[in-house]
Amino acid sequence: MDLDDLLEDLLEDAGKAARRGARRVQAGAAGARRTVRRGVRAVGGVSAAALLAIAIALFATGNAVLQVIAAVVLVPAVVAGGAALTAHVLDRRDPRTVADRALRRGEALPATTQADLTQVPVDVADDWRRLLQARALVADLGRDGWIAGPSQLEIDGEVARLHRLLVAERRTTALGGRASPELRGQVGELADLLVALADDAVQLQVQAGAERSTAPATLTDARDHLRSLRAARREVADIDDQVRGRGQVGGTA
Structure with a gap:
């Protein structure tokens, strides 16, 4: 094996190692994104449900002041619900999630x-x-x-x-x-x-x-x-x- 062949083999091995490392980083980043999305979905869903329950309870009192407060509470409830829904949709469309779901079925x-x-x-x-x-x-x-x-x-x-x-x-x-x-x-x-x-x-x-x-x-x-x-x-x-x-x-x- 001459020097050119040795260099070619070394470069090929280095390229394979780099691809493996990049793939691990990519897989880790994808996993982190899925974890964040699912966290947002869980926290947003619970927060939206809790805030909505509070708003309904305040409206039910018939007190004008409390009803105004209930209207204010609805705003973060809608925001939290929207964030949870968006995270859910993104998670459902994730290629890894789609593949896992198909394999399970x-x-x-x-x-x-x-x-x-x-x-x-x-x-x-x-x-x-x-x-x-x-x-x-x-x-x-x-x-x-x-x-x-x-x-x-x-x-x-x-x-x-x-x-x-x-x-x-x-x-x-x-x-x-x-x-x-x-x-x-x-x-x-x-x-x-x-x-x-x-x-x-x-x-x-x-x-x-x-x-x-x-x-x-x-x-x-x-x-x-x-x-x-x-x-x-x-x-x-x-x-x-x-x-x-x-x-x-x-x-x-």
Whole structure:
């Protein structure tokens, strides 16, 4: 390995470490924002309810002065209620909250993607089985909080898309259509990506050590991991080819 290769590896490792750190900071900031929103929602809701109860009680006295005070009390009640409602809406729209809610409802993995393997072309059944096994592993790790919820939803959408295409292709080829090599490549590619994602999730937890929590693994980092792994394999294969080529030249000589 020459100096350029060493520098390239060091820069790549530094980039990965920086991305992991940024992701942890981002996850921590997102968690803090959710905590603040939920705190505002709770405090605002309780305050609005209490102030509204006081205003109603003052109005009920029939005393003009107390009714004026009740009207004044209504102002902060409305403000507190508005803040609680705004915090609630923002929390409901938060991507992490949306993902967690969908996963709890079981919406993440459509039932059709787990259908009988006879629905997909015979020559892709083994790859599809591997893909579903990798997806099940990712789902298990996701339930432990090791994989980001939005990444899980993105995976499920892609699995469902590929399943629809495979089922349609099986029906088409039965009528004389052509099989798609590209579709088979996408199935294998997604399976490889999910394995890389699961591996990233485990490695992040190992690196966390004694820390009680760490940022969950994401598809973006898994894609980087997969590209790096394939590049390393190509480099090893090239070196092996060069060594074999030199050996053949030497034997011929």
